[in-house]
Amino acid sequence: MTETQPAIHVKALHKSFGDLEVLKGIDFRVDAGEVVCVIGPSGSGKSTLLRCINRLEDSQAGEILIEGEDITDLDADVDKLRTNIGMVFQQFNLFPHLSVLKNLTVAPIGVLKRDKAEAIKFAHEMLERVGLAEKASAFPAHLSGGQQQRVAIARALCMQPDMMLFDEPTSALDPELIGEVLDVMRSLADEGMTMMVVTHEISFAKEVADRVVFMDGGVVVEEGPPLDVLDNPQTDRARQFLRQVKEH
Amino acid sequence: MGSFVLALYMNLTPRQKTKIYITSMYVLAAVVALAVGLLADWERIGRNFFNTEVMRDMFPDVIFIAAKNTLLYTALSFSMGLVLALMLALMRLSSIAPFRAFAMVYIELLRGLPALITLIFVGFGVPIAFGWSIPGGTLGTGSLGLAIVAGAYMAETIRAGIEAVPKGQTEAARSLGMSKTRTMFTITLPQAFRIIIPPLTNELVLLIKDTSLFFVLGSTPGTKELTKFARDFLNSTKNATPLTVAAIVYLIITLPLTYMVRRLEKSAAKAR
Ligand SMILES: Nc1ncnc2c1ncn2[C@@H]1O[C@H](COP(=O)(O)OP(=O)(O)OP(=O)(O)O)[C@@H](O)[C@H]1O
Ligand SMILES: [Mg+2]
Numbered sequence: 416m417t418e419t420q421p422a423i424h425v426k427a428l429h430k431s432f433g434d435l436e437v438l439k440g441i442d443f444r445v446d447a448g449e450v451v452c453v454i455g456p457s458g459s460g461k462s463t464l465l466r467c468i469n470r471l472e473d474s475q476a477g478e479i480l481i482e483g484e485d486i487t488d489l490d491a492d493v494d495k496l497r498t499n500i501g502m503v504f505q506q507f508n509l510f511p512h513l514s515v516l517k518n519l520t521v522a523p524i525g526v527l528k529r530d531k532a533e534a535i536k537f538a539h540e541m542l543e544r545v546g547l548a549e550k551a552s553a554f555p556a557h558l559s560g561g562q563q564q565r566v567a568i569a570r571a572l573c574m575q576p577d578m579m580l581f582d583e584p585t586s587a588l589d590p591e592l593i594g595e596v597l598d599v600m601r602s603l604a605d606e607g608m609t610m611m612v613v614t615h616e617i618s619f620a621k622e623v624a625d626r627v628v629f630m631d632g633g634v635v636v637e638e639g640p641p642l643d644v645l646d647n648p649q650t651d652r653a654r655q656f657l658r659q660v661k662e663h
Numbered sequence: 664m665g666s667f668v669l670a671l672y673m674n675l676t677p678r679q680k681t682k683i684y685i686t687s688m689y690v691l692a693a694v695v696a697l698a699v700g701l702l703a704d705w706e707r708i709g710r711n712f713f714n715t716e717v718m719r720d721m722f723p724d725v726i727f728i729a730a731k732n733t734l735l736y737t738a739l740s741f742s743m744g745l746v747l748a749l750m751l752a753l754m755r756l757s758s759i760a761p762f763r764a765f766a767m768v769y770i771e772l773l774r775g776l777p778a779l780i781t782l783i784f785v786g787f788g789v790p791i792a793f794g795w796s797i798p799g800g801t802l803g804t805g806s807l808g809l810a811i812v813a814g815a816y817m818a819e820t821i822r823a824g825i826e827a828v829p830k831g832q833t834e835a836a837r838s839l840g841m842s843k844t845r846t847m848f849t850i851t852l853p854q855a856f857r858i859i860i861p862p863l864t865n866e867l868v869l870l871i872k873d874t875s876l877f878f879v880l881g882s883t884p885g886t887k888e889l890t891k892f893a894r895d896f897l898n899s900t901k902n903a904t905p906l907t908v909a910a911i912v913y914l915i916i917t918l919p920l921t922y923m924v925r926r927l928e929k930s931a932a933k934a935r
Contacts, residue, residue, distance in 0.1 A: 471834050498840035508835035512853050521849060522839035567835075574839060 420483050422447045422578045422609045423468060428477035430460075430467055437463045438474070439633040445578070450610045452620035452641070455630035456656055461613040464630070465580050468611070469500045482577065498526060501571030501579040505586050507563040509555035515542070515566050516551040519573045527574065534573070541569040545599050561592030565599055578609035585616060617660055621645050629653045710902075717904040721896060725905075728885065729892035730912050736874040736888055739802065740809035741867055747814030752821035753847070766818065773815035779876050782808035786880045801886040805877040813870055820862045824855035861931065864924045868917050889913060 421444040430438035437460045445451045453461050466472040468479055470486050470493050479486050486496050510518050519538035523529040529537075542548050545565040555563055564584055571579060581600065585593040597619050604610055604623045614620060620627055620641055627644040629637040629652075637644055637653045648654045675683070754766035773781065785808035790796040797804045828851050836846040856863075875890035882891055893909035 469838055471838065494837075494840045494842050497838055500838070502835075502838035504831060504835065506831050508829075508831040510832065510835070510850055510854075512857065522836075522841060525845055525849065526840045570839070 419446060421445060421480070422449070422482060423611065424478075424480040425464070425468070426478040426480070428464070428467060428474055428479065430463055430472060430474040437633050438467070441477070441633075441635060443628060443635055443638070445609060445611050447577070447609050448607045449625045450604045450608075450612065450623055451626045451628060452624040453611065453613045453628045453630060454615070454617070454620065454656070454660075455636075456659075459630045460633045461630055462582050465502075465582050465611065465613055468580060469497050469502055471502075494526070498522075498574050499576050499578070501568075501574060501576040503564070503567050503571055503579065503581045503584045505583040507555075507560070507567045507587070509563055509567055509570070511555050513554075514551070515547070515553050515555070515558075518555070518566060519570050522570075523573050538569070538573055541572045542566075544572070544602075545569045546595070559592060560588045561595045564588065564596045568596075568599055568603075572603075578611070579603065581610065581612040581614070583613050583615065585614070615660060617645060617657070629656070631656070712903050712907045714902050714904040717896070717900050717902050718908055720900070721905060721908055725889070725892060725908055725912065729887055729889045729909075730916075732886060733871065733874050733888040733913075734916070736802065736806055736809070736877060737867070737871045739806035740813060740870050740874070743806060743810035744813030744817055744866075744870070745863075747810055748817030748821050749852075751814060751818035752825060755818065755822050756825060770815045770818050773812055774819075776812075778809065778812045778873055779879065781812050782876050783879055784808075785811065801877060801880050801882060805874070805880050809870060809873055809876070812873075813866060816869075817863065817866050820859050820866065821855065824859035825851055827858050828854045858931075861924045861927045864920055864927070868920050868924075871913070871917055871920075 423443075423445040425441050425443045428438050428441040429436070441460075441464060453464070455461050463472060467474045468481075468486070470479075474487055477487070481496050481500065484496060485491060486493060509515075510521070513521060516535065516538055519541060520531075520534045523534040523537070524531055539548065539551060542551055545568055547562060547565055547569070550558065550562065550566070555566070558566065568579075568584075584600070585596050588596065593616070597616065600610070600612070600619075601623055612620075612624070624641045626638060627641045628635055629644055629648070629650075631652050637648060637650050644653065645657065648657055672680070672683075751766045751769060754762040755770070757763055757766075782805065785797060786804050797807050799806075832850055832854065833846055836850040837843075841849070874888050877886075877888050878891045878894070887895065889909045889912055893905040896905035897903060
């Protein structure tokens with residue numbers, strides 16, 4: 416083992432849906448405590464990459480090492496590896512038949528076999544952390560989009576993962592609700608959480624990311640410190656994409 | 664004359680035409696009702712269908728034996744059918760091809776056959792062929808027979824319910840480290856069952872009525888359900904009142920259920 420083992424290490428990853436090759440050899444790493452933002456045009460494979468990392472999608476070639484363990488290995492204990500990778504979806508995907516508190520405790524109790532009282536106590540702490548302490552007994556349908564997404568983040572945090580994946584966490588939100596979710600993510604980053612964030616929020620990326628990765632057509636086209644990639648892109652494709660994003 | 668009336672009618676506004684149409688339908692209905700009321704032999708109908716003496720003779724057995732048996736057979740058929748249906752639905756959605764094939768063949772086969780055939784097969788075919796009969800007498804045999812049929816229908820309902828739960832639910836659960844099985848039982852199925860409570864209740868109502876098929880299995884005084892009980896009473900009293908009573912008891916059981924289904928469907932439609 417090297418002295419700094421990356422949290423996520425993707426090596427020569429290939430992924431196809433039938434004849435459509437979506438990821439064409441991705442090499443890329445996220446170190447522990449690092450915040451990496453992934454940007455790129457629609458259809459470039461950002462979501463697919465994220466979903467491969469916790470194996471919601473199977474890949475055809477390459478490796479994905481999660482703290483050194485290859486999650487693409489057929490013998491890997493995927494369920495166990497996933498408990499260490501929090502995932503936040505664009506559509507929140509809260510469990511509508513469970514209260515907020517149950518949403519937060521169902522996996523810690525069922526999967527991690529946490530003591531029930533302890534899990535509930537921790538869930539309340541996480542709710543407090545995302546600013547929703549008073550919503551423990553509410554049902555997801557009665558929350559705003561921004562509140563739902565913050566609950567989803569709290570749900571992932573309740574598993575005490577070493578790293579978090581975010582797939583366009585604010586894209587489904589009304590503009591006035593985006594800020595509250597970004598605030599929570601910013602505070603997570605400040606506390607040293609390892610994060611990989613697919614986002615179109617360029618200013619968030621600029622402020623929070625340690626590194627920005629620009630993807631297009633299933634490959635990583637450019638990566639580096641946010642100010643380099645976002646303000647001074649080296650490739651035409653990145654320049655064109657950023658111009659389009661900034662116009663909106 | 665005819666063309667004159669027609670010409671008059673053509674000159675009316677659509678609203679007036681509608682009014683004339685509705686009025687004439689009410690008149691027609693009143694005439695039919697009056698004709699039935701005058702022509703029917705009410706004395707005879709009363710004596711044969713609403714004979715209070717026969718009604719009195721039917722109590723309390725019609726409730727404490729017949730209705731009780733109908734409910735018991737229904738409950739057992741339904742619960743066994745539900746377990747079977749759940750297994751079939753999970754097999755139908757399994758990644759293992761032979762499971763899928765088996766469930767598909769089973770479902771198509773049993774939905775294509777009359778329930779009576781299945782009941783006779785379980786009650787008589789199996790004992791003849793294998794030399795042993797299903798334990799539990801009429802209760803066991805009949806309930807299993809109906810469960811086998813109901814399982815096929817409910818399997819399709821459950822499968823549809825499972826498929827109606829958004830894919831994101833499974834993905835969120837799996838991303839939290841839940842196994843496939845845990846995800847199915849704690850996340851997917853609870854949501855699926857909410858969606859399918861109305862169709863499952865319809866299935867329950869069908870089953871209540873299908874318990875009348877138990878007659879083919881033969882019966883003792885203690886195992887008669889409503890229909891058989893009423894028919895035997897009809898034979899011994901030479902009077903049709905037992906059918907009326909049985910019909911009323913059936914409706915007392917089924918109408919609240921169908922009403923509930925309608926309510927649930929309405930609130931589900933509103934929630935959408
Ligand atoms: N399940 C699937 N089956 C077939 N094709 C898929 C599937 N999921 C994604 N794709 C295709 O893979 C390509 C990459 O999709 P992906 O969702 O990863 O893009 P993205 O970069 O996340 O885009 P967006 O910004 O719109 O979210 C697209 O062409 C998409 O149509
Ligand atoms: Mg995407």
